[in-house]
Amino acid sequence: MRPSLYIGLRFTVSRKRSLLFSLLGVIFGVAFYIVLQAQTQGFEQYFIKTILGTSGAIVVSDRYQNRYTTFDNAQGGTVMSGQQRRKYYEGITDAAEIMRVARQFPNVLACAPLVQGNITARGDFQTEIMTVQGIDLELQLRATALRDQIIAGNLNDFRVNPSGLMLGSLLADKLQLKVGDNVTLLGNGGERKAMTLSAVFRSGVNAIDERRGYVTTRVAQALLEKPSMISQIIVTLRDPDRAPAMSMHFERLFGHRARSWQEREQGNLQVFSTLRISAAITVSLIIMLAGALIFNTLTMTVLDKVREIAILRSMGYRRLDITVVFVFQGFIIATLGSILGAGFGALLTYGISQIPIKVRGVLYADRFLVAWDVHHYIYAAIIAFFAVLTASYFPARRAANLAPVDILRGSGQ
Amino acid sequence: MNHPMETDDALPLECENLERFLGQEEARVHVLRGVSLALQRGYTHAVVGPSGCGKSSLLYILGLLDRPDAGQLAIGGRPVAGLRDDELSRQRNELLGFIFQFHFLLQDFTALENIMIPMRQLGRWNEPTMRDRAAHLLDAVGLGNKLHRPSRHLSGGEQQRVAIARALANDPEVILADEPTGNLYTANSTRVFTLLTELVRRENKALLLVTHNPAIASACDWVLTMSDGQIVEQQYNPRDRESDKSDHVGE
Numbered sequence: 287m288r289p290s291l292y293i294g295l296r297f298t299v300s301r302k303r304s305l306l307f308s309l310l311g312v313i314f315g316v317a318f319y320i321v322l323q324a325q326t327q328g329f330e331q332y333f334i335k336t337i338l339g340t341s342g343a344i345v346v347s348d349r350y351q352n353r354y355t356t357f358d359n360a361q362g363g364t365v366m367s368g369q370q371r372r373k374y375y376e377g378i379t380d381a382a383e384i385m386r387v388a389r390q391f392p393n394v395l396a397c398a399p400l401v402q403g404n405i406t407a408r409g410d411f412q413t414e415i416m417t418v419q420g421i422d423l424e425l426q427l428r429a430t431a432l433r434d435q436i437i438a439g440n441l442n443d444f445r446v447n448p449s450g451l452m453l454g455s456l457l458a459d460k461l462q463l464k465v466g467d468n469v470t471l472l473g474n475g476g477e478r479k480a481m482t483l484s485a486v487f488r489s490g491v492n493a494i495d496e497r498r499g500y501v502t503t504r505v506a507q508a509l510l511e512k513p514s515m516i517s518q519i520i521v522t523l524r525d526p527d528r529a530p531a532m533s534m535h536f537e538r539l540f541g542h543r544a545r546s547w548q549e550r551e552q553g554n555l556q557v558f559s560t561l562r563i564s565a566a567i568t569v570s571l572i573i574m575l576a577g578a579l580i581f582n583t584l585t586m587t588v589l590d591k592v593r594e595i596a597i598l599r600s601m602g603y604r605r606l607d608i609t610v611v612f613v614f615q616g617f618i619i620a621t622l623g624s625i626l627g628a629g630f631g632a633l634l635t636y637g638i639s640q641i642p643i644k645v646r647g648v649l650y651a652d653r654f655l656v657a658w659d660v661h662h663y664i665y666a667a668i669i670a671f672f673a674v675l676t677a678s679y680f681p682a683r684r685a686a687n688l689a690p691v692d693i694l695r696g697s698g699q
Numbered sequence: 700m701n702h703p704m705e706t707d708d709a710l711p712l713e714c715e716n717l718e719r720f721l722g723q724e725e726a727r728v729h730v731l732r733g734v735s736l737a738l739q740r741g742y743t744h745a746v747v748g749p750s751g752c753g754k755s756s757l758l759y760i761l762g763l764l765d766r767p768d769a770g771q772l773a774i775g776g777r778p779v780a781g782l783r784d785d786e787l788s789r790q791r792n793e794l795l796g797f798i799f800q801f802h803f804l805l806q807d808f809t810a811l812e813n814i815m816i817p818m819r820q821l822g823r824w825n826e827p828t829m830r831d832r833a834a835h836l837l838d839a840v841g842l843g844n845k846l847h848r849p850s851r852h853l854s855g856g857e858q859q860r861v862a863i864a865r866a867l868a869n870d871p872e873v874i875l876a877d878e879p880t881g882n883l884y885t886a887n888s889t890r891v892f893t894l895l896t897e898l899v900r901r902e903n904k905a906l907l908l909v910t911h912n913p914a915i916a917s918a919c920d921w922v923l924t925m926s927d928g929q930i931v932e933q934q935y936n937p938r939d940r941e942s943d944k945s946d947h948v949g950e
Contacts, residue, residue, distance in 0.1 A: 289816070289819035289820045292819065293805075293816070296807050296808060297807060300807035593803060594803075594805050594806075596803070597799075597803045597804075597805065598805075598816070599764070599788070599791075600762065600764055600791065600797050600799075600803075601791065601792060601797070601816060601817040601820065601865075602788050602789060602790075602791040602792020602793065602817060602820050602821070602869075603788065603792075603820055604784065604785050604788040604789075605784060605785075605788075606785070607820070690764050691759045691764045691765040694759065694764065694799065694803075695755070695759075
């Protein structure tokens with residue numbers, strides 16, 4: 287072992303109380319960072335996963351037409367001026383062709399067409415306004431997480447029964463329906479269909495679970511009196527983070543409105559983003575506090591060891607060696623603190639994930655949602671190393687720049 | 700072109716016209732006023748003089764712990780002026796052994812480990828060799844039975860003997876000592892001085908020690924008397940170097 291590392295190690299372990307205080311600062315800083323990230327990202331990731339599993343990364347909807355102002359100029363020609371608001375036409379023109387082209391993109395995993403509108407559902411006891419989506423079940427299963435969202439009944443009943451209906455869990459509760467019950471769906475134009483509840487799903491997003499129901503495309507088209515209409519195409523991506531760029535491209539390519547999940551859920555995502563920033567500020571303060579503690583501890587160590595520093599210099603240790611002695615103490619604290627802090631953080635995260643909590647607002651959850659992500663641990667360690675090594679460097683430099691002769695002149699027993 | 704002090708059979712340490720000022724403005728003191736000396740291999744040199752005459756300042760400059768404001772210093776015939784701090788550190792480690800009045804051991808280390816600290820920096824020997832060598836040196840200063848005792852648990856005299864063993868750890872050419880026996884009882888003082896003297900003569904090294912003890916000074920081969928920042932007298936004590944055991948030192 288390099289002599290300065292050996293001495294640094296011995297200096298560190300010889301001051302057990304200082305080491306303990308510094309270590310505790312780093313351990314708590316690292317652990318809190320991990321726990322806060324796990325919590326905020328737990329809810330956020332659950333929300334994103336649900337959104338992607340329910341409505342896809344991109345939703346292609348109404349066709350649009352750009353509109354321009356034209357006027358005649360002095361030379362007798364026609365000039366196009368600034369673009370005005372687009373004009374939208376409800377529904378998708380040639381959905382099959384759009385899906386065929388979309389599937390050519392390597393990032394596109396699956397596409398599913400659907401027709402959507404508002405109708406009334408009437409059970410034996412209750413009547414509710416609902417959003418009906420007419421789906422092609424096989425394509426829908428490929429593009430969404432519907433299969434995993436079924437909590438009662440089964441998909442096969444829906445598949446084989448043309449009058450099959452699937453309802454969101456909260457909507458089914460409101461209508462007081464269970465699987466096998468009959469429901470009457472009433473279109474706004476007076477169209478009426480007698481349906482059977484084949485399955486109940488829970489997406490986890492309340493706004494969906496309390497309003498949405500699935501029927502076959504033909505039934506929905508009949509209820510909404512929009513024969514052969516397709517309202518939307520759900521597009522699932524391999525890399526959902528690229529959805530904003532791809533949706534812009536799709537919009538230009540297909541001449542239809544295309545909205546990424548980030549755009550659709552901007553409001554909710556902003557809440558999560560604010561929470562994450564708030565957590566980051568809290569954690570930064572904790573880690574800064576730990577850094578200040580270590581700075582203080584190492585400065586005290588330097589003051590305590592000035593005579594030893596002078597002795598080491600008199601024995602031929604260079605300024606660099608003295609710097610290494612003290613920075614290495616910071617390195618030991620950062621390493622031990624990161625390892626122990628990561629373990630403590632993981633333990634806390636697990637403990638928090640076991641806390642039973644009924645979330646019934648934007649999301650549906652029965653316990654605290656946490657995200658297990660190795661990046662949280664890596665970032666926590668990076669921040670800890672940065673804070674601790676910075677806090678160690680200045681006392682170390684101070685130690686290295688001490689003139690040994692000044693210390694020796696002023697030292698006595 | 701060689702430096703004027705550079706010769707084939709170079710002196711282990713020599714200086715010419717060293718000047719040193721300490722303090723600022725009104726408090727500025729001229730502590731060394733043109734000090735010149737040359738240490739010879741195999742000889743012991745004592746610097747004596749009243750407190751504040753510049754003995755310790757001279758020792759720190761000769762030990763490369765401080766730089767003179769003027770004058771020249773050479774170790775092994777090579778001038779040290781203008782050398783970078785890292786090179787001065789290397790020379791301190793390899794060529795010089797320093798003994799302080801107040802032992803200055805590293806309190807968190809055992810006696811053995813304290814002696815191995817300069818050896819580790821030198822990097823000349825492996826771990827077992829360093830251990831053997833450190834144990835041998837401690838044995839020579841009478842602490843062979845306290846190798847693994849933390850230095851803070853040693854008495855003042857024992858700590859000073861460890862410090863002396865540490866100064867010899869890297870087999871230096873020159874040993875500089877600032878009142879090395881000042882804190883020792885007579886018996887230990889004699890033992891330590893005898894050890895140093897024998898080592899100097901046997902290994903052909905040079906010893907320069909600052910002392911207020913007239914008995915120790917008179918037992919050295921050369922006595923340099925300082926006053927007001929100058930060497931005012933150099934006295935050679937011829938003796939039978941083979942039979943002299945300096946038994947009277949410290950009495």
